[in-house]
Amino acid sequence: MIWEALSKLALLGTERGQLPPEVLKALEQVGIQATQAPEAVVLEGAALYHQLRRAGFPLQHLEAPTAPLLQGKQAAAPPQAARQMEHIVRGNFREALPEALQLLHQANLPLPPEHLPALLYKAAKKPDFWYALRPVLQPADFELLRLNPDWSSIAERPPVADWQKETQADRVQMLRRLRFEQPEQATSWLTTCWEGLTPTEKKELISILDTGLNASDQPFLEAQLSDSRKEVRQSAAQLLLKIPDTPLQDTLYKEAATWLTLHKDGRLDLHAPPKPISAFKKLGLYSSKKHKYTGGERAGYAYDILSKVPPKRWEAYFRKSTLDALRLFARANQHQLLTDAIANAALLHQDHRWIEALLRHWWRTDNEVRWNSALGKQLMAALPDPLFNEIMSQHLKQHQGYIEERSFAGQLLCLGVHKWESRVARQVLQNFRDWLNAAQSVYWNMWHYKRILRVAAYLAPVDILPAFRAGWNQRTPIWGNWEGDIDRLLKTLAFRKDLNEVLNPPGKNHNKKTP
Numbered sequence: 001m002i003w004e005a006l007s008k009l010a011l012l013g014t015e016r017g018q019l020p021p022e023v024l025k026a027l028e029q030v031g032i033q034a035t036q037a038p039e040a041v042v043l044e045g046a047a048l049y050h051q052l053r054r055a056g057f058p059l060q061h062l063e064a065p066t067a068p069l070l071q072g073k074q075a076a077a078p079p080q081a082a083r084q085m086e087h088i089v090r091g092n093f094r095e096a097l098p099e100a101l102q103l104l105h106q107a108n109l110p111l112p113p114e115h116l117p118a119l120l121y122k123a124a125k126k127p128d129f130w131y132a133l134r135p136v137l138q139p140a141d142f143e144l145l146r147l148n149p150d151w152s153s154i155a156e157r158p159p160v161a162d163w164q165k166e167t168q169a170d171r172v173q174m175l176r177r178l179r180f181e182q183p184e185q186a187t188s189w190l191t192t193c194w195e196g197l198t199p200t201e202k203k204e205l206i207s208i209l210d211t212g213l214n215a216s217d218q219p220f221l222e223a224q225l226s227d228s229r230k231e232v233r234q235s236a237a238q239l240l241l242k243i244p245d246t247p248l249q250d251t252l253y254k255e256a257a258t259w260l261t262l263h264k265d266g267r268l269d270l271h272a273p274p275k276p277i278s279a280f281k282k283l284g285l286y287s288s289k290k291h292k293y294t295g296g297e298r299a300g301y302a303y304d305i306l307s308k309v310p311p312k313r314w315e316a317y318f319r320k321s322t323l324d325a326l327r328l329f330a331r332a333n334q335h336q337l338l339t340d341a342i343a344n345a346a347l348l349h350q351d352h353r354w355i356e357a358l359l360r361h362w363w364r365t366d367n368e369v370r371w372n373s374a375l376g377k378q379l380m381a382a383l384p385d386p387l388f389n390e391i392m393s394q395h396l397k398q399h400q401g402y403i404e405e406r407s408f409a410g411q412l413l414c415l416g417v418h419k420w421e422s423r424v425a426r427q428v429l430q431n432f433r434d435w436l437n438a439a440q441s442v443y444w445n446m447w448h449y450k451r452i453l454r455v456a457a458y459l460a461p462v463d464i465l466p467a468f469r470a471g472w473n474q475r476t477p478i479w480g481n482w483e484g485d486i487d488r489l490l491k492t493l494a495f496r497k498d499l500n501e502v503l504n505p506p507g508k509n510h511n512k513k514t515p
Helices: 002-012 021-029 038-055 079-090 094-106 113-125 127-136 139-145 168-181 183-191 199-208 215-226 230-240 247-257 278-282 296-306 312-318 322-330 335-348 352-364 374-382 385-398 408-415 422-438 449-459 462-468 479-503
Strands: 260-262 268-270
Touching: 002 021, 002 038, 021 038, 079 094, 079 113, 079 479, 094 127, 094 449, 094 479, 113 127, 113 139, 168 183, 168 199, 183 215, 199 215, 199 230, 215 230, 215 247, 230 247, 247 296, 247 312, 268 335, 296 335, 312 322, 322 335, 322 352, 335 352, 335 374, 352 374, 352 385, 352 408, 374 408, 385 408, 385 422, 408 449, 422 449, 422 462, 449 479, 462 479
Parallel strands: none
Antiparallel strands: 260 268
């Protein structure tokens, strides 16, 4: 009614009509002075209710005060930090958001409240971002989280003693809270209500156990392997595969070992099984779809099972080091199937030794096809930051000058997922500056450096800024092609430097309340 009255008067003009008394009263209740000039009332009212219409729901009148949400007043972020967050959330420095959240968390400071809704919408769509945002939220934020249905996928609430009587939506929210704060207690809580749940409800609750998965979950998950419904069995099996040294992993390993034959001359042969084991099919451990590997469905079955066996098992089986065991697979009769399977197993179990060994093997053998594949990019992204910097430092020592686009180091840098150490950042940017200062014409094979500069702006340490504020030859014939990229690099580093100084001042301590 209010929006219609405002729209009508805006079309007619305030000299030809006026707002009804009930509309003026409603506007006064939301803070608009009805005694000011009619045109001002219409403009302010339209601005407010236009935003409400965009939000998609009207404001609710609360009969009771919201005192519980406001208990425990939190220290506010400095005003300058709020302005910087504005530039990050809505401006030109959005890629600095992970760093800003980490700094807020370290300083025990809350998010500026005006940015909370936008970040919660993003977190509801991107689970990985939710894990970065959640530590920064205050107790009141978790209460607000439950008020908007659009945030239901990440909403949490404290568990209650008789939670088996709650709705499934409430049980889900309670289990989420438990997995973040008391992960070992989650399965014991589940057993109190498990028998009365539908298969769909069981599957949903099992999937939440992936957060904070630990050895204490093993007995509960193993009990679900005998469930009559496949969605329950298969959901439990997928999580058991991630817990080290479970009986399920032992079974898969022992079966897969029978397919491998190591000859006296060092050759390794894979003999794909003639028929899949029905018990594995019941647990959803392999698919019947056709694979690209030689051997058809039999080879595909072998690939599916080998992709789930922890790679470290093969070191013990062959009594060889990580690198020597990898070389066996790389020289085997089905070498692509085996190395792909081992790579996927390394990702599944986050075995960084094998991830590093695979990448270094491809790097040393100059296997560009492998490191440029989707699987190669996944392995690169899974490298811990210290390993990334160690590999990059070695590459820069061995290959002086600029980095080629499709090279191992070029692809690793362009991923943009690792924090650079100062030694790496300085060498990469110094090599680029040396090339640019001496260049006399455009080289199209250098355009990937635009991406590298963009990555450096957000992932290089800010202490390199003084070294690169100057020293650029602006008289080089190709300066115009790179001026904007260099300017963006320096401005971003300066912005991040200010952000660090504001959110991490020396000697300042904040107290943060947990939900």
